[in-house]
Amino acid sequence: MKFNIAVLPGDGIGPEITQQSVKVLKAVADRFDHEFNFEEAEVGAVAIDLLGDPLPESTLELCKKSDAVLFGAIGDPKYDNDPSAKVRPEQGLLKLRKELGLFANIRPVKVYENLIHKSPLKSENIEGADMVIYRELTGGIYFGEKSTAEDGKSASDLCTYSVEEIERIAHLAFKAAEKRRKKLTLVDKANVLETSRLWRKTVTEIAKDYPGVKVDYLFVDNAAMQMIVNPKQFDVILTENMFGDIISDEASVIGGSIGLLESASIGADNAMFEPIHGSYPQATGKGIANPLASVLSAAMLLDHLNLKKEAETVRMAVELSIKLNVCTNDLNSDNHYSTERVGDFLESVI
Amino acid sequence: MKFNIAVLPGDGIGPEITQQSVKVLKAVADRFDHEFNFEEAEVGAVAIDLLGDPLPESTLELCKKSDAVLFGAIGDPKYDNDPSAKVRPEQGLLKLRKELGLFANIRPVKVYENLIHKSPLKSENIEGADMVIYRELTGGIYFGEKSTAEDGKSASDLCTYSVEEIERIAHLAFKAAEKRRKKLTLVDKANVLETSRLWRKTVTEIAKDYPGVKVDYLFVDNAAMQMIVNPKQFDVILTENMFGDIISDEASVIGGSIGLLESASIGADNAMFEPIHGSYPQATGKGIANPLASVLSAAMLLDHLNLKKEAETVRMAVELSIKLNVCTNDLNSDNHYSTERVGDFLESVI
Ligand SMILES: CC(C)[C@H](C(=O)O)[C@@H](O)C(=O)O
Ligand SMILES: CC(C)[C@H](C(=O)O)[C@@H](O)C(=O)O
Numbered sequence: 276m277k278f279n280i281a282v283l284p285g286d287g288i289g290p291e292i293t294q295q296s297v298k299v300l301k302a303v304a305d306r307f308d309h310e311f312n313f314e315e316a317e318v319g320a321v322a323i324d325l326l327g328d329p330l331p332e333s334t335l336e337l338c339k340k341s342d343a344v345l346f347g348a349i350g351d352p353k354y355d356n357d358p359s360a361k362v363r364p365e366q367g368l369l370k371l372r373k374e375l376g377l378f379a380n381i382r383p384v385k386v387y388e389n390l391i392h393k394s395p396l397k398s399e400n401i402e403g404a405d406m407v408i409y410r411e412l413t414g415g416i417y418f419g420e421k422s423t424a425e426d427g428k429s430a431s432d433l434c435t436y437s438v439e440e441i442e443r444i445a446h447l448a449f450k451a452a453e454k455r456r457k458k459l460t461l462v463d464k465a466n467v468l469e470t471s472r473l474w475r476k477t478v479t480e481i482a483k484d485y486p487g488v489k490v491d492y493l494f495v496d497n498a499a500m501q502m503i504v505n506p507k508q509f510d511v512i513l514t515e516n517m518f519g520d521i522i523s524d525e526a527s528v529i530g531g532s533i534g535l536l537e538s539a540s541i542g543a544d545n546a547m548f549e550p551i552h553g554s555y556p557q558a559t560g561k562g563i564a565n566p567l568a569s570v571l572s573a574a575m576l577l578d579h580l581n582l583k584k585e586a587e588t589v590r591m592a593v594e595l596s597i598k599l600n601v602c603t604n605d606l607n608s609d610n611h612y613s614t615e616r617v618g619d620f621l622e623s624v625i
Numbered sequence: 626m627k628f629n630i631a632v633l634p635g636d637g638i639g640p641e642i643t644q645q646s647v648k649v650l651k652a653v654a655d656r657f658d659h660e661f662n663f664e665e666a667e668v669g670a671v672a673i674d675l676l677g678d679p680l681p682e683s684t685l686e687l688c689k690k691s692d693a694v695l696f697g698a699i700g701d702p703k704y705d706n707d708p709s710a711k712v713r714p715e716q717g718l719l720k721l722r723k724e725l726g727l728f729a730n731i732r733p734v735k736v737y738e739n740l741i742h743k744s745p746l747k748s749e750n751i752e753g754a755d756m757v758i759y760r761e762l763t764g765g766i767y768f769g770e771k772s773t774a775e776d777g778k779s780a781s782d783l784c785t786y787s788v789e790e791i792e793r794i795a796h797l798a799f800k801a802a803e804k805r806r807k808k809l810t811l812v813d814k815a816n817v818l819e820t821s822r823l824w825r826k827t828v829t830e831i832a833k834d835y836p837g838v839k840v841d842y843l844f845v846d847n848a849a850m851q852m853i854v855n856p857k858q859f860d861v862i863l864t865e866n867m868f869g870d871i872i873s874d875e876a877s878v879i880g881g882s883i884g885l886l887e888s889a890s891i892g893a894d895n896a897m898f899e900p901i902h903g904s905y906p907q908a909t910g911k912g913i914a915n916p917l918a919s920v921l922s923a924a925m926l927l928d929h930l931n932l933k934k935e936a937e938t939v940r941m942a943v944e945l946s947i948k949l950n951v952c953t954n955d956l957n958s959d960n961h962y963s964t965e966r967v968g969d970f971l972e973s974v975i
Contacts, residue, residue, distance in 0.1 A: 355816065355842070365816045395854050400745045416766070416784060421819040429787040430823040434766060437779040464867075466705065466715040469771040473780040492705070496874035503853060503878045504745050517814070521871055524846035528853045 277310040278580055281341035283334065285319040286364060287554025288564035288614075289347025295566035295618030296345060296573040299592070302625040303577065303585050314341070318371065319364040319554075320351035329367025335374055338545065343576045344375075346549035347569065352556055373413050376542035379444045380410040380519065381451075381575075382551060384506075384526045384536065387597060390606060393531030396503065401529050406509040407455070408526060409448040410519025412540055414440045415470070417516045436470045436515065441477040447541070448513040449485040458510035460491040462498040462518055474515060495522065502526055527551055534565030534605050537572040539579065546579050548572040562613035565603040567593055570621060592621045627660040628930055631691035633684065635669040636714060637904025638914035638964075639697025645916035645968030646695060646923040649942070652975040653927065653935045664691070668721065669714040669904075670701035679717025685724055688895065693926045694725075696899035697919065702906055723763050726892035729794045730760040730869065731801075731925075732901060734856075734876045734886065737947055740956060743881030746853065751879050756859040757805070758876060759798035760869025762890055764790045765820070767866045786820045786865065791827040797891070798863040799835040808860035810841040812848045812868055824865060845872070852876055877901055884915030884955050887922040889929065896929050898922040912963035915953040917943055920971060942971045 282297060284290035297313055304311045316334035323329050329349075338344045349368045354360050371377075385405045391398050419433030452459040461478045463471035475492060482490045493501065495518045501508065502522065506529050514522060527533045536551040550568030558564050570593055577586035600607045601620045612620070632647060634640035647663055654661045666684035673679050679699075688694045699718045704710050721727075735755045741748050769783030802809040811828045813821035825842060832840045843851065845868045851858065852872065856879050864872060877883045886901045900918030908914050920943055927936035950957045951970045962970070 350816075363816060369817070395747060395750045396745055397747055417817055419781070423819055423823065427788075427823075429785060430819040431769070431783055431785040432818045432820050433781055433783050435779060435781040438777075464870075466700075466713060467719070467767055468782045469773055469780040470782050473773065473777075496870045499849070499871045499875035500878050500883070503875065517867075518871075520814075520846045521849045521868075525849035525853065525875065528850050533850070 277312070278342040279312045279314065279340065280576070281337045281344045282313050282315045283318045283338070283344060283346045284315065285347040285349045285554065286321055286351050287348050287556045287559045289319075289349070289554055291560070291562070291614050292550065292564050292566040292569040293345060293347040295614060295621070296569045298618045298622050299570050299589060299625065300573055302622045303589065306588070306625055307582070307585050309582070318346075318367045319349035320354065322367060323362055323364060327362070329362060329364050330370045335371065338371065338375055338547070343579055344545070344547040345573060345576060346547050348550065348552065348554035350554040369417060371547070372540060373418060375545035375547065376413065377540035377545060377547055378411060378413045378440065379447050379541045380412040381539045381541065382408045382410065382523045382526070382536065384408065384529060386530045387535065389597060390531050390535075393606070395528060395531070400504075401506055404506040404509075404529055406506065406512060406526070407451060408512045408514070408519060408523045409444055409451065410523055411440065411444050411515050415516035434468070434470050434517070436473055438473065438477050441474055442481060445478050445481045445513060448511050449481060449488055452488045452511040453485060456510040457487055458489045458491065460493055460498075460509055460512050462493050462495050462512055462514040462522060464495050464518070465492070466494060470515065478513065498522055499525060502529075523551070532565070532606055533568070534603070535567050535571065537568055537575055539572070539575040541579070546576070548576040548579070562615060563604055564614045565605050566614050566617050567596070567602075588625055592624045595624055596620055627662070628692040629662045629664065629690065630926070631687045631694045632663050632665045633668045633688070633694060633696045634665065635697040635699045635904065636671055636701050637698050637906045637909045639669075639699070639904055641910070641912070641964050642900065642914050642916040642919040643695060643697040645964060645971070646919045648968045649920050649939060649971050649975065650923055652972045653939065656938070656975055657932070657935050659932070668696075668717045669699035670704065672717060673712055673714060677712070679712060679714050680720045685721065688721065688725055688897070693929055694895070694897040695923060695926060696897050698900065698902065698904035700904040719767065721897070722890060723768060725895040725897065726763065727890035727895060727897055728761060728763045728790065729797050729891045730762040731889045731891065732758040732760065732873045732876070732886065734758065734879060736880045737885065739947060740881050740885075743956070745878060745881070750854075751856055754856040754859075754879055756856065756862060756876070757801060758862045758864070758869060758873045759794055759801065760873055761790065761794050761865050765866035784818070784820050784867070786823055788823065788827050791824055792831060795828050795831045795863060798861050799831060799838055802838045802861040803835060806860040807837055808839045808841065810843055810848075810859055810862050812843050812845050812862055812864040812872060814845050814868070815842070816844060820865070828863065848872055849875060852879075873901070882915070882956055883918070884953070885917050885921065887918055887925055889922070889925040891929070896926070898926040898929070912965060913954055914964050915955050916964050916967055917946070917952075938975055942974045945974055946970055
């Protein structure tokens with residue numbers, strides 16, 4: 276089969292890790308006799324530097340007409356501590372999500388048996404933890420009206436949600452729960468926020484369509500505790516944009532390596548796949564960045580294209596690299612495999 | 626000296642733990658020759674049931690004219706899953722904070738040497754962790770305009786901050802940092818939120834008045850990771866209301882027992898002291914609730930009244946109870962001291 280894949284390497288370590296995923300996808304195409312057309316485009320700080328725009332029109336167009344987008348990372352410290360910067364790399368990512376309609380960010384979190392010792396949590400607390408977070412990605416306080424008073428003395432951000440926005444991601448999350456351990460936890464702050472009460476009401480309604488799924492409700496502050504105290508209780512977590520940002524990053528520490536966590540951002544017409552780690556500027560160009568999160572994102576991409584066997588093959592290659600310790604230094608302090616050598620290994624076993 | 630202390634036991638285990646604190650405060654008054662006048666009032670679900678109002682006017686008046694408020698807990702599950710409930714216990718707490726102008730919520734987090742094994746985190750990661758969180762408490766999305774569309778199909782919450790709101794708590798946090806390890810971390814989401822950019826700008830300005838304090842900036846998602854991966858890096862954390870709610874509850878798991886965590890909520894004219902654990906309805910009336918968080922909150926109350934030696938005495942009593950294992954079951958699974966017996970022990974050693 277034939278697919279067009281847009282590749283957006285982005286900033287920092289983005290390019291070097293994405294390169295390994297492309298390598299892996301090419302190996303998959305070879306082995307399974309597909310044709311993947313890769314086309315690259317700029318996004319983020321790199322795009323600002325080159326074209327003055329964190330999401331150039333040409334990049335957006337490329338993404339829109341592609342079958343899937345493979346995304347690297349975004350962000351550059353030179354923008355972070357400048358509250359007055361008018362253009363920011365992150366705007367590129369946010370606009371991309373909005374323009375492509377990527378309303379559902381899906382982040383699986385699991386614990387790899389032979390990396391469990393790397394977790395900051397005690398092994399007995401996390402052994403067997405296996406959850407997936409459904410974070411709403413194009414609504415809430417991220418995209419509501421923002422303003423700063425003319426005298427600069429006050430500012431505001433509006434958080435809004437419509438029933439429709441809640442429903443479309445809720446259905447995805449419930450469907451996922453049906454195929455998993457049949458438990459869904461809504462994380463909100465319904466004791467304080469009007470939007471959270473709308474989430475709770477809407478999800479309670481939708482739950483009736485999925486009688487096999489047990490629904491739980493957790494306030495976000497309690498969820499932030501439970502995530503550490505007893506992460507095994509979670510199967511599918513459903514939450515709004517801002518809470519999802521926080522809770523999913525918190526969850527990412529459980530397995531002991533953020534270098535292993537993949538994500539998918541799904542919309543009605545488009546889909547994008549990216550590692551959840553950031554641009555990690557300090558590591559750029561050193562060949563020490565772990566490519567596995569990006570490669571696992573590429574596996575989600577294959578799943579999305581309905582190439583299930585192909586996705587499974589990539590995942591098995593990743594597990595093999597972990598088992599054989601063909602890993603970057605963050606996972607394996609004995610050997611020193613470079614980003615590229617890990618990519619080469621994966622390519623060779625596919 | 627003579628002080629009026631308002632006592633608001635509230636819901637669930639609130640009354641039984643607060644009773645121990647009152648006992649301890651009475652012992653302090655005896656020993657140090659003070660006169661504490663305790664007056665009780667209703668708040669929360671209890672107040673709704675009795676008077677139809679989670680914060681009756683009489684309770685508010687009592688608090689206003691007191692020198693300090695000792696607060697128990699609030700919340701009742703019968704309200705939590707009813708998104709259409711018009712009156713909620715939490716409204717009582719929120720209104721109390723607003724009416725008393727309690728803009729700074731102060732939550733110390735530390736690790737007790739002989740309870741370290743109870744933490745879900747590995748000991749080497751947390752040994753010596755010692756931080757205090759300054760959470761803004763009367764602004765942000767908690768108190769901004771809320772609305773639901775007439776057709777019920779959408780809802781919104783407004784997050785606003787003024788420079789003034791940021792400044793007053795920032796000064797408190799910087800002053801605290803000066804007396805501690807001289808590091809302040811602002812937690813925000815300045816890459817997305819306009820209000821966060823105002824926080825970052827304002828704090829950067831204020832920092833100039835405190836040249837001895839090193840200032841760090843962390844995005845809230847990253848902070849949620851760092852809190853678990855490396856909590857020792859934190860000294861004073863400063864943050865807005867919603868992020869503070871999440872991050873401080875997350876931080877509460879580090880030490881292994883939420884039953885030990887005290888808090889102070891401070892304003893220009895009033896101050897309130899409460900354990901950070903909630904009303905824990907399942908434990909109500911069983912005599913198993915840990916009173917130490919409430920008692921440590923009472924110690925903060927004494928500090929606030931400038932009774933430093935008295936506060937120190939209470940803290941030493943608490944440490945002794947931990948050392949001698951005169952603790953409730955959550956801290957000590959061998960012996961079974963009841964809530965009341967722990968209170969009696971503390972009273973006896975003061
Ligand atoms: C870079 C930033 C805008 C983004 C977000 O907050 O959504 C990131 O943290 C993420 O989770 O993908
Ligand atoms: C009960 C609730 C409204 C409250 C809050 O969110 O502030 C609580 O979680 C807290 O942190 O004191």
